[in-house]
Amino acid sequence: xxxxYLSRKEKLKFLDLAIYMADIDGEPTNIEKRVLTKMFAExxxxxxxYTFTKSESIDETIEFFVNSNPVVKNIVYLNLVTISMExxxxxxxxxxxxEGLQNKFGISAEKRRDLISIVYAERDLRERASRIIxx
Numbered sequence: 001x002x003x004x005y006l007s008r009k010e011k012l013k014f015l016d017l018a019i020y021m022a023d024i025d026g027e028p029t030n031i032e033k034r035v036l037t038k039m040f041a042e043x044x045x046x047x048x049x050y051t052f053t054k055s056e057s058i059d060e061t062i063e064f065f066v067n068s069n070p071v072v073k074n075i076v077y078l079n080l081v082t083i084s085m086e087x088x089x090x091x092x093x094x095x096x097x098x099e100g101l102q103n104k105f106g107i108s109a110e111k112r113r114d115l116i117s118i119v120y121a122e123r124d125l126r127e128r129a130s131r132i133i134x135x
Contacts (some may be wrong), residue, residue, distance in 0.1 A: 001042075001075075001078060001079060001082065001122070002073065002075045002078070002079075003039060003043050003079065003134065004042060005071065005072075005135075006043075006075060006076075006093075008045070008046055009045045009116070010048050010068065010076075011043040011045075012065050013061050013065065014043070014076055014079065015040070015043065015046070016037075016061045017058070017061055017062070017065075017080060018036060018039055018079065018083060019036070019078065019123060020058050020061075020097075021080050021083045021084060021097065022035075022036055022083055023030070024093045024094055024097055025091045025093050025094060028089050030058070031086050031087040032083060032087055034087065035082060035083050035086045035087050036083070039079060039083075049107065052109060053082065061063040062094055062101065062104060065105065066104050066105065067114075069071055070106075072112075073105040073107065074078075074107070074111065076101075076105075077098075077101060077102065077107055077113045077115060077121070078111075078118060080097075080098060080101065081098060081115055081116055081119050082119050084098060085116070085120075085123075086123075
């Protein structure tokens with residue numbers, strides 16, 4: 001979501017974080033793979049450049065975003081939250097990773113709640129649309 005606002009390099013770096021997030025708790029689930037596929041489609045113009053492997057240093061990737069503007073940090077964080085929440089499975093590794101990013105990115109608790117509410121609202125809208133279509 002909103003990945004088109006990122007620069008070419010930011011998109012490539014985001015994909016590193018997205019792959020890391022999906023792998024953090026083991027092999028990505030089918031739902032996580034589906035979310036990643038949607039995200040890859042959103043950054044279509046850099047797909048050919050991306051190697052589909054995790055970065056050797058996730059810390060360097062995180063540091064790249066620490067110095068980014070707040071809009072970029074919010075977009076990155078929002079999309080990582082989406083990956084973590086899509087499969088409805090609570091995972092401590094994902095939670096700790098997101099908390100660390102929140103602190104490093106300087107995202108307030110209020111902003112975090114706002115970003116998470118976007119993920120819930122999108123899921124609710126998709127679920128409602130699905131029910132309406134199937135009636």
